Amino acid sequence: MPPAYRNPVGTLLGVLFGCLMLLSVGQVHANPRYAAIVVDAESGDVLHAANADATRYPASLTKMMTLYLLFEALEDGGLTLDQPLPVSAYAASKPASKLYLKAGSTIPVEKAIEALVIKSANDVAVTVAEALGGSEEHFASMMTRKAHELGMSDTVFRNPHGLPDARQVTTARDMATLALRVMKDFPQHYHYFSRTRFHWNGKTITGHNRLLDDYPGADGLKTGFIRASGFNVATSAVRDDRRILTVVMGGFTAASRDAHTADLLDRGYLRLAMQQRGDWVAQADLFGDRMALPEPMPATQPTRQLASAEADPSWSQALAAREASSMLTEPDTEMGSADDPIRALLARNDATSSGGAWAVQVGAFSDADQARSLAARAAGHLASVLQDVRVAVAEAQDTPRLFRARLVDLQEGDARTACRSLRQQGMDCMVVAHN
Structure with missing residues (x-):
C-alpha cells in the first residue's frame, strides 16, 4: 500500500528544521554540482529550474538513452523481447554495478531492460550497445546523434552506461527532455521504469530508486552516481491525473537527493493546484528561496578526477560520510536588514x-x-x-x-x-x- 499523502508544508518545515540544525554545526558549503528542473509533463511548462543549462555529468542517467534506442529497435522490429543478446568479454569486464554476466553467455532483451532500469548494470549496457551498434564507440555516436535529434543540444555521449568519461556531459534540461521523450514516445514500455526488482538466475535483484516506494505517485525513472556528478535522479510522479517530472543532479547523498526531489515535487503540485484555481504564483516564490540542497556556486569546468559509477555500497557510504557535513543550505538573503x-x-x-x-x-x-x-x-x-x-x-x-x-x-x-x-x-x- 502506498504511503500516506505527503503534506507539502510539513515536508518543507522538516527540511528547514534539518537545515537549521546543520547550519548550527558547520560552515555553509556551496555545491558546484547541483542542478535541478521541474516540468509539467502535460504542457511541457518548466515550473522551476536551477542551473538547468549548466554542464553536468549524467552518470547512469545515460542509460535512459541506451533504453530509448533499445525501445526504438523493438518497435522497428529489429529486436524482440525474448531475443537473446550475446555477451562479449569486453562487456563482461565492465565494473559494478553489474549482473556479472559471463563472456559467451546471453541475456534476453526483456531481462536486459530490467537490468538497466533496476540494477543499472554496466555489463548489460555494453551488451545492448554492441547488439545495436556493433561497438560501444559506434553506439555512443548513435546516442549523441539521437540526443541532438531530440533537442538535447548540450549533450555528448561517449559510452552507454555513464561510467567516468570527462567528455560525456549533459544538462538537467537535456535529461528532462530525454525522460519526457521516453515516456511520450514509448508509453508501452514505460512500465519497466516503475519496477523495483526482477529475477535473474534464481535470484531477486533489487534496485537503487527508493523514491518509487517512498513518494506517493512516483512511477519512474532512473538514478545515477559517479563521484564527479554526485547523486542524480530523474523522477516522474502522477497526482490527481497530473504528471510532473523532476531531474536533480549533484546530491551529496542518495538520501538528500531523494528528499530534495520529494520537496520539488510537492512544490510543483502546489503550483499546479494554484494555477488550476486561477490563482497566481511568481516564478521563484515556491522554489528558489530555501532548498534541501545547498545553493550552487557558478558552474565549474568538469574535472577529470573521476571515480567508478554506481559504486559498491561500502565505497558510496564512505563518500557519503565524508561529504555529509557539506549538505547545508545557504541562509535566506532576501529578508532585508532591520534598518531597511x-x-x-x-x-x-x-x-x-x-x-x-x-x-x-x-x-x-x-x-x-x-x-x-x-x-x-x-x-x-x-x-x-x-x-x-x-x-x-x-x-x-x-x-x-x-x-x-x-x-x-x-x-x-x-x-x-x-x-x-x-x-x-x-x-x-x-x-x-x-x-
Whole structure:
C-alpha cells in the first residue's frame, strides 16, 4: 500500500528544521554540482529550474538513452523481447554495478531492460550497445546523434552506461527532455521504469530508486552516481491525473537527493493546484528561496578526477560520510536588514484605508515574512507613482500556509497603472479584486 499523502508544508518545515540544525554545526558549503528542473509533463511548462543549462555529468542517467534506442529497435522490429543478446568479454569486464554476466553467455532483451532500469548494470549496457551498434564507440555516436535529434543540444555521449568519461556531459534540461521523450514516445514500455526488482538466475535483484516506494505517485525513472556528478535522479510522479517530472543532479547523498526531489515535487503540485484555481504564483516564490540542497556556486569546468559509477555500497557510504557535513543550505538573503527604509511600510499592514477594492498581487509564498518582504519592495518601487500604498499579507483560506503578497485598497485604474510600472521594473504582478 502506498504511503500516506505527503503534506507539502510539513515536508518543507522538516527540511528547514534539518537545515537549521546543520547550519548550527558547520560552515555553509556551496555545491558546484547541483542542478535541478521541474516540468509539467502535460504542457511541457518548466515550473522551476536551477542551473538547468549548466554542464553536468549524467552518470547512469545515460542509460535512459541506451533504453530509448533499445525501445526504438523493438518497435522497428529489429529486436524482440525474448531475443537473446550475446555477451562479449569486453562487456563482461565492465565494473559494478553489474549482473556479472559471463563472456559467451546471453541475456534476453526483456531481462536486459530490467537490468538497466533496476540494477543499472554496466555489463548489460555494453551488451545492448554492441547488439545495436556493433561497438560501444559506434553506439555512443548513435546516442549523441539521437540526443541532438531530440533537442538535447548540450549533450555528448561517449559510452552507454555513464561510467567516468570527462567528455560525456549533459544538462538537467537535456535529461528532462530525454525522460519526457521516453515516456511520450514509448508509453508501452514505460512500465519497466516503475519496477523495483526482477529475477535473474534464481535470484531477486533489487534496485537503487527508493523514491518509487517512498513518494506517493512516483512511477519512474532512473538514478545515477559517479563521484564527479554526485547523486542524480530523474523522477516522474502522477497526482490527481497530473504528471510532473523532476531531474536533480549533484546530491551529496542518495538520501538528500531523494528528499530534495520529494520537496520539488510537492512544490510543483502546489503550483499546479494554484494555477488550476486561477490563482497566481511568481516564478521563484515556491522554489528558489530555501532548498534541501545547498545553493550552487557558478558552474565549474568538469574535472577529470573521476571515480567508478554506481559504486559498491561500502565505497558510496564512505563518500557519503565524508561529504555529509557539506549538505547545508545557504541562509535566506532576501529578508532585508532591520534598518531597511521600506520596512516602515510593513507597520501599515493593519491600518485602515478608504481606498478602492482592487489590489496588485506580486506573489504567493509559503513564508509570511517572505511575502511581506516582496510586497514592501514592490511598494518601494511605486513610491513615485502612488502615495500611501498599503501592504497586505493574508493566508489563503483554501491553501493553508500559503501567503499572498498584495498592495491593496487601490482603484482599478491605479492598480493597473501600478502593475504596468512594476513589470517595467522587472517585477511580476497581476491585478485582482481584493476583499
